[in-house]
Amino acid sequence: MNAPSSLTSLETPCLVLDHARMARNLARMRTQLQALGVRARPHVKTCKSLPIGERMRDPGGGITVSTLAEAEQFFAAGVTDILYAVGIAPNKLDHVRDLRARGCDLTVVVDNVDAAAAVAARQAGTPALLEIDSDDHRAGIRPHDDALLATAAALARGGVVRGVMTHAGASYDCRSAAAITAMAEQERAAVVTAATRLRAAGHAAPIVSVGSTPTALFARDLRGVTEVRAGVYVFMDLVMVGLGVCPLDDVALSVLCSVIGHQRDKNWLLTDGGWMALSRDRGTAAFPVDQGYGVVCDVHGAPIPELVVHATNQEHGMLRRRDGGPLDLARFPVGTLLRVLPNHACATAAAHDRYHVVDGGMAITAIWPRGAGW
Amino acid sequence: MNAPSSLTSLETPCLVLDHARMARNLARMRTQLQALGVRARPHVKTCKSLPIGERMRDPGGGITVSTLAEAEQFFAAGVTDILYAVGIAPNKLDHVRDLRARGCDLTVVVDNVDAAAAVAARQAGTPALLEIDSDDHRAGIRPHDDALLATAAALARGGVVRGVMTHAGASYDCRSAAAITAMAEQERAAVVTAATRLRAAGHAAPIVSVGSTPTALFARDLRGVTEVRAGVYVFMDLVMVGLGVCPLDDVALSVLCSVIGHQRDKNWLLTDGGWMALSRDRGTAAFPVDQGYGVVCDVHGAPIPELVVHATNQEHGMLRRRDGGPLDLARFPVGTLLRVLPNHACATAAAHDRYHVVDGGMAITAIWPRGAGW
Numbered sequence: 106m107n108a109p110s111s112l113t114s115l116e117t118p119c120l121v122l123d124h125a126r127m128a129r130n131l132a133r134m135r136t137q138l139q140a141l142g143v144r145a146r147p148h149v150k151t152c153k154s155l156p157i158g159e160r161m162r163d164p165g166g167g168i169t170v171s172t173l174a175e176a177e178q179f180f181a182a183g184v185t186d187i188l189y190a191v192g193i194a195p196n197k198l199d200h201v202r203d204l205r206a207r208g209c210d211l212t213v214v215v216d217n218v219d220a221a222a223a224v225a226a227r228q229a230g231t232p233a234l235l236e237i238d239s240d241d242h243r244a245g246i247r248p249h250d251d252a253l254l255a256t257a258a259a260l261a262r263g264g265v266v267r268g269v270m271t272h273a274g275a276s277y278d279c280r281s282a283a284a285i286t287a288m289a290e291q292e293r294a295a296v297v298t299a300a301t302r303l304r305a306a307g308h309a310a311p312i313v314s315v316g317s318t319p320t321a322l323f324a325r326d327l328r329g330v331t332e333v334r335a336g337v338y339v340f341m342d343l344v345m346v347g348l349g350v351c352p353l354d355d356v357a358l359s360v361l362c363s364v365i366g367h368q369r370d371k372n373w374l375l376t377d378g379g380w381m382a383l384s385r386d387r388g389t390a391a392f393p394v395d396q397g398y399g400v401v402c403d404v405h406g407a408p409i410p411e412l413v414v415h416a417t418n419q420e421h422g423m424l425r426r427r428d429g430g431p432l433d434l435a436r437f438p439v440g441t442l443l444r445v446l447p448n449h450a451c452a453t454a455a456a457h458d459r460y461h462v463v464d465g466g467m468a469i470t471a472i473w474p475r476g477a478g479w
Numbered sequence: 480m481n482a483p484s485s486l487t488s489l490e491t492p493c494l495v496l497d498h499a500r501m502a503r504n505l506a507r508m509r510t511q512l513q514a515l516g517v518r519a520r521p522h523v524k525t526c527k528s529l530p531i532g533e534r535m536r537d538p539g540g541g542i543t544v545s546t547l548a549e550a551e552q553f554f555a556a557g558v559t560d561i562l563y564a565v566g567i568a569p570n571k572l573d574h575v576r577d578l579r580a581r582g583c584d585l586t587v588v589v590d591n592v593d594a595a596a597a598v599a600a601r602q603a604g605t606p607a608l609l610e611i612d613s614d615d616h617r618a619g620i621r622p623h624d625d626a627l628l629a630t631a632a633a634l635a636r637g638g639v640v641r642g643v644m645t646h647a648g649a650s651y652d653c654r655s656a657a658a659i660t661a662m663a664e665q666e667r668a669a670v671v672t673a674a675t676r677l678r679a680a681g682h683a684a685p686i687v688s689v690g691s692t693p694t695a696l697f698a699r700d701l702r703g704v705t706e707v708r709a710g711v712y713v714f715m716d717l718v719m720v721g722l723g724v725c726p727l728d729d730v731a732l733s734v735l736c737s738v739i740g741h742q743r744d745k746n747w748l749l750t751d752g753g754w755m756a757l758s759r760d761r762g763t764a765a766f767p768v769d770q771g772y773g774v775v776c777d778v779h780g781a782p783i784p785e786l787v788v789h790a791t792n793q794e795h796g797m798l799r800r801r802d803g804g805p806l807d808l809a810r811f812p813v814g815t816l817l818r819v820l821p822n823h824a825c826a827t828a829a830a831h832d833r834y835h836v837v838d839g840g841m842a843i844t845a846i847w848p849r850g851a852g853w
Contacts, residue, residue: 274792365594366590380826423617
């Protein structure tokens with residue numbers, strides 16, 4: 106078969122990436138980080154795709170991964186400076202050693218003495234960042250906790266204390282720009298405090314790493330921070346729109362689907378875009394505007410504001426008017442192509458193995474593969 | 480690398496399938512369908528795996544798929560009698576024609592005149608089932624609706640009216656065995672009524688197809704039905720447990736993950752089993768027992784009833800006591816392997832590309848690949 110040349114020649118459901126929107130998102134983050142004087146270490150957990158990661162990365166710069174599969178994917182393409190940003194499980198240390206032996210400068214993360222001791226014991230010289238809890242939402246050591254120096258000491262008995270990192274995931278719970286800016290300062294202060302304590306204890310700790318798309322874009326000052334990890338900004342999504350991080354027309358990712366039927370009595374459109382294609386993520390459920398399973402656009406990407414994907418089965422999407430009112434089904438005959446903007450780009454992209462790249466129009470300018478798994 | 484021989488030699492997270500439990504689930508459905516005198520047309524949307532589909536299928540029998548990718552996967556292995564059970568989108572008809580030209584006896588589904596006309600026009604002789612709405616929950620034509628005969632007539636202008644099908648997805652909203660049994664009878668009555676009307680109008684309509692795991696297992700009588708499509712029964716999951724369809728120890732699928740840290744102040748365990756590995760499905764959220772993101776078991780598969788996965792990030796699981804009380808973290812040191820039973824087997828399996836098969840113990844007896852995509 107020939108490569109598809111237009112969105113109208115694809116089988117649905119499939120993933121569409123708007124290159125112009127992505128380019129705008131990339132430029133925005135680059136401008137912001139340059140203004141703040143910090144390097145990017147973009148997180149490729151959202152895209153899992155080389156052509157996109159290369160556009161996010163500084164020339165010759167490093168990346169962040171959420172799986173060793175992503176590390177393998179990017180290392181195979183020549184990226185060597187890689188941070189695996191999930192607390193290391195002991196059963197992954199042989200794989201880490203293998204990647205490092207092949208020339209990958211892989212850094213791992215620890216937040217406790219046991220993991221630090223396991224890293225130090227498995228291979229001399231393995232570098233790790235100490236994960237800092239800056240917002241009480243997930244993992245990490247609090248910056249003033251005695252465990253910080255104990256963990257660093259355990260790591261230093263064989264490993265290398267390369268620095269500190271944190272992820273202010275609580276920024277996703279903020280409901281104003283001011284709150285996100287305050288969270289960015291809290292994130293910064295936590296890691297700078299921890300790095301200062303480590304250095305006072307004799308560890309070089311050159312890396313001070315923060316990152317989330319909201320805090321990266323709303324930070325006013327990142328003094329003491331050396332690098333920013335963010336990932337979802339490249340696509341944006343409805344959670345970011347709900348947080349006020351970007352307008353709706355910055356969302357670069359959508360799922361192309363087809364109308365497959367009508368339920369006239371219920372005022373529903375049925376599509377072949379179910380939760381397998383859109384994901385089960387309901388990240389906007391608690392927001393002032395609940396976007397259901399996604400905002401519906403026409404095939405050109407223009408929102409149809411009165412519609413929402415209100416329910417999904419595995420391979421079925423159910424669309425109705427937001428107000429629940431009568432729907433003019435004749436506007437959407439069977440076969441109509443629609444594009445659904447995702448709640449959470451990381452989750453939606455995960456169901457797909459490629460991006461169909463368009464540049465504003467319907468012509469497909471590239472097909473970019475994406476990875477999966479662990 | 481050598482193939483892993485034991486759960487303790489795997490990198491986490493990954494998918495584990497308990498063969499003994501699966502065999503019990505398979506035997507239960509087979510016994511039930513034999514007692515009811517209907518054929519199985521198992522749905523492979525849950526497993527997407529040949530060795531599992533072969534165990535579900537009657538010798539030489541047909542299967543049901545949710546994507547044309549599944550049809551390709553099973554057709555390549557010699558399965559020819561395949562029902563694609565999602566209302567057909569016009570952009571898939573070239574692919575359908577191609578599969579049929581290669582010898583696959585692929586049947587499609589329509590629930591409206593426009594789709595029926597598209598099928599009839601694209602290739603003479605393409606068989607389709609008319610989808611019947613038996614429970615008001617998703618797609619289909621109501622059995623007494625005039626649209627039934629109009630759709631059959633449109634299809635018959637080139638295609639073949641092979642029969643009717645329905646899926647009583649509303650069985651997932653039932654809260655008692657009696658309610659599920661009643662739903663099974665409602666499902667049966669709807670398709671038998673529709674088939675009778677079609678036959679009276681001169682269509683042969685030999686196939687009368689129903690299917691959901693709850694209604695298949697709780698039906699008392701399927702007179703007039705020729706085949707049953709069910710899929711999730713092969714693994715079972717916490718939704719099925721919550722519905723009373725099976726006990727907890729019938730759940731054959733689990734996600735193996737590792738403890739990667741402790742948050743002592745919060746009484747949390749952190750694992751590397753996040754929503755990417757478990758899925759975002761919260762199918763038990765509205766049940767009397769909300770299972771969070773999954774029931775936690777030890778590495779042998781024995782439940783640890785006081786624990787639950789209460790929250791997830793992409794690659795992090797947060798586990799706590801169900802009662803929110805103090806957790807004895809020393810029982811679960813970093814590196815401890817845990818197995819998490821899924822809310823929804825279809826969604827959880829979708830994140831993984833293989834099953835690690837065990838037979839009660841920790842030894843891996845087989846690795847079975849699974850498919851994905853469309």
